[in-house]
Amino acid sequence: MYAVGDIHGCDGQLETLHRMIAEDAAKAPEPRRVIVYLGDYVDRGPDSASVIATLCLPPRFGAEAVHLAGNHEAMMLDALSRPDDQDAVMLWAANGGAAALASWGIDLEATAPERWAEAIPDDHLVFLRTLRRRAGFGGYLFVHAGIRPGVPLDAQDPDDLLWIREPFLSSTADHGVVVVHGHTPSRDVVVRRNRIGLDTGAVYGGKLTCAVLWSDRLRFLQA
Numbered sequence: 490m491y492a493v494g495d496i497h498g499c500d501g502q503l504e505t506l507h508r509m510i511a512e513d514a515a516k517a518p519e520p521r522r523v524i525v526y527l528g529d530y531v532d533r534g535p536d537s538a539s540v541i542a543t544l545c546l547p548p549r550f551g552a553e554a555v556h557l558a559g560n561h562e563a564m565m566l567d568a569l570s571r572p573d574d575q576d577a578v579m580l581w582a583a584n585g586g587a588a589a590l591a592s593w594g595i596d597l598e599a600t601a602p603e604r605w606a607e608a609i610p611d612d613h614l615v616f617l618r619t620l621r622r623r624a625g626f627g628g629y630l631f632v633h634a635g636i637r638p639g640v641p642l643d644a645q646d647p648d649d650l651l652w653i654r655e656p657f658l659s660s661t662a663d664h665g666v667v668v669v670h671g672h673t674p675s676r677d678v679v680v681r682r683n684r685i686g687l688d689t690g691a692v693y694g695g696k697l698t699c700a701v702l703w704s705d706r707l708r709f710l711q712a
């Protein structure tokens with residue numbers, strides 16, 4: 490089992506990390522190989538389009554791929570689906586959307602929002618529109634941002650799964666699972682009794698991190 494943190498258009502680091510995962514998977518102690526991508530594939534970084542193109546490919550080295558939505562995919566889809574809503578358009582643009590658009594060859598200043606979706610390949614749009622909000626394997630729950638403490642797992646607000654920080658980050662509650670998440674960048678991986686944070690700020694000059702979860706063992710690959 491592998492879980493990859495926030496990529497944010499850092500296609501070169503993703504390719505390096507995939508090579509590392511492939512080498513590790515060849516020695517994996519369990520026959521089933523699953524890679525969960527925790528969302529935030531787009532915005533801010535150099536090549537969102539290449540990241541999405543890579544993730545659209547069939548899973549590598551015999552692995553199952555699970556792609557979760559992040560808040561940046563939510564902002565992107567909101568802007569693309571409501572191009573006449575200036576709030577939605579400007580929110581995405583202000584949070585790295587301009588860099589993402591440029592990677593698809595779209596000039597933010599010269600192209601009307603109504604034309605943005607036309608310039609993005611259909612398979613990329615289908616990929617983005619069919620992302621999941623959560624996935625559970627064994628004793629782990631994989632989400633982009635976190636969960637709301639004290640709320641049953643099957644009653645979580647979908648927006649919290651994409652956006653929450655507090656009170657999740659500071660909670661010491663037993664959630665019944667270990668929550669594996671991204672969303673909140675830090676210099677190093679965060680490992681707590683009830684959560685594992687994997688956004689190590691690749692787009693800010695940090696590393697792109699993958700958690701390796703085999704049986705009762707936990708370690709990390711970084712590019």
